[in-house]
Amino acid sequence: MGRKQDLEVVGLDKAKQRQLTENSKGRLKELTNQVIVITGASSGIGLTTARMAAAKGAKVVAAARNEEALKQLVKELESKGHTATYVKADVGREEDVYKIAEVATQEFGRFDTWVNNAGVSIYGHAMDVSISDMKRMFDTNFWSVVYGSKVAVKHFKDRGVPGSLINVGSLFGGRGTVIQSTYAAAKFAVHGWTESIRMELEKEQAPVSVTLIHPGRIDTPYNEHARSYLTKQPSHGGMVYPPKEVAEAILFAAENPKRDMYIGGQAKAFELLGTLFPRLIDRIIEGYMYPTQHDNRPSKPAEESALHHAGYGMHERGTNVGWIRSGSMYVSAQKYPIISTIAAVGLGAIAVGMVRRKKK
Template sequence: MSHETFEECTTKLKKLNDQVIVITGASSGIGLVTASMAAAKGAKVVLAARNEAALKELAEELLQAGHEAVYIRADVGMEEEVNKIAEMAIKSFGRFDTWVNNAGVTIYGNAMDVSYQDMKRLFATNFWGVVYGSRTAVQHYLERGVPGTLINIGSVFGDKGTLIQSVYASSKFAIHGWTDSLRIEMEREGAPASITLIHPGRIDTPYTEHARSYLAHQPVHKGMMYPPEAVAEAILYAASHPKRDIYVGSQAKMLQFLGANFPRLTDKLWERISPRTQYDETRKSNTPEESNLYHAGYGMHERGANLGWKRIRSMIVKAAKHPVLTRAIVAGISVWAVLKVKRNNQEIN
């Protein structure tokens, strides 16, 4: 391994148009949008998911548009299939530079109702899939001795527990802990790996329609949500710019802050607000067979049938991409506010 420091290694990440990017869960939602955006920016993409038909369709679309893309059907809950994703990337392009652990599933149901079998299946995808992908990616960067990026997709519910999606939240807490611990270890060893955790708020994808549901009514996002493009923007920025964490949506950052600093108050507020924002009383819930917990869900859909205010961007992501400018603006506003207060006081006196 090179004797360069961690900072020196990770600041030498390749530009996006020179990268090979592996994306799991690429057949719909965030993964689908990220793949399309990455290819449009000149990256070569390796697409992985369980829905082979959707992957084939996406790859053909990208190839016809003049981009470079390959695909492989894989269940990330199985270590040997994650290894095959890496083998496909190396066989096709000789390497990969960024690995995005995006694949995920969810369960809507109370903690005391969800079966242990369903819990274990969710953790196989959400947690073990991230562990397998993380170790595969970091090992590849160590062997090459060339800086690379690992991006794990966490959640607002990995920072604060929630009702109805307790199993999903637990898996995301585990991902947050794994990512943070792995980052510390790799930094101590001087490994050439930039490791980023993305914290999305509610995102308008088919996530709720793919969910395994124990509810009588159809799971949905209700209220404010953000487009999958906002998460993709955060992912692709982190691919070439070392970042520890990126929050997507003010709700993600706010809930993390409130939960960390006012846990009891946040619990009480969340108990009142959260349940009615997670399902649609006018629709009957999907069946277990329609969920993607044990098999692939439908693909090639970027958005879901969610209800509420659908934002077109995340200003939190924009701020993360321009930290110096953001600090300057905040400082300017603060100075203006102080001067304004002083002027008002002088006028009153």
């Protein structure tokens, strides 16, 4: 009798597996037919993505700690004829992430894309940053991604309909840096988590598209929200990209299964060169990254950061001082595999050239 029950269970599992396999071959919905959950939606990349998703016809579920900003966002979107709702949530708390999913299913019956975007940084030398600040940042930047991933994957599996899980990583998620060591460590964890669950879900043929977003330096209030241990105000120097390019990459991945999306050629080059020539890039970072991560004005006090409480909202852009680009050709190239391959070959040629010059 026990063996018969075991066989019946195996049979049910196989039937469900076949169903998941067939459904995983289906296409992702067009944005006009999607319900999209976006964390960290009150400012920066999340705010830009929410606005762009709504403009493309998606129903938006915006989540963040700043309830007043979320109310303003929903009111703005509804005034334009779009459909949106919000959830006040601290994504560093597992129960709050469950609440986001509950609101989405109560309001719209489902969600089709889940974007783990919420994040905050700490600027300071590794040995100066307190353990309590480190733990809080990991709650927001890493554990929130774990919570959101688990909720989203379960939802897509239960429905048996293909959905998108999109995790926002970083330029520093595959290569360490100075001054933002805690942030880099958390993003390393996000990258490792995302790559690992992608393989597991692919192996079991689950109906989930898993994408890792690799933003370069982006012009958002990231620098203003960061907890600073510096005497000067954190700021992006060098080449900086607009948040709309990250939003464009996120929404492309919501409709098209993509393993990775890089925002700016700098993000891809940083990863590639850091892998091929680690000691050379160590030296470059040591010389370049110290002066290009702050502005020449006093740093904001710690209590004004968004590490332990909500920061100000409804601002897409920050107060960065670098070369603010109007867009990223590399994002456009990744939508077309042939162009993307040509770009990768070009970066490889640059890398070889750097090595030859170094040897000379």
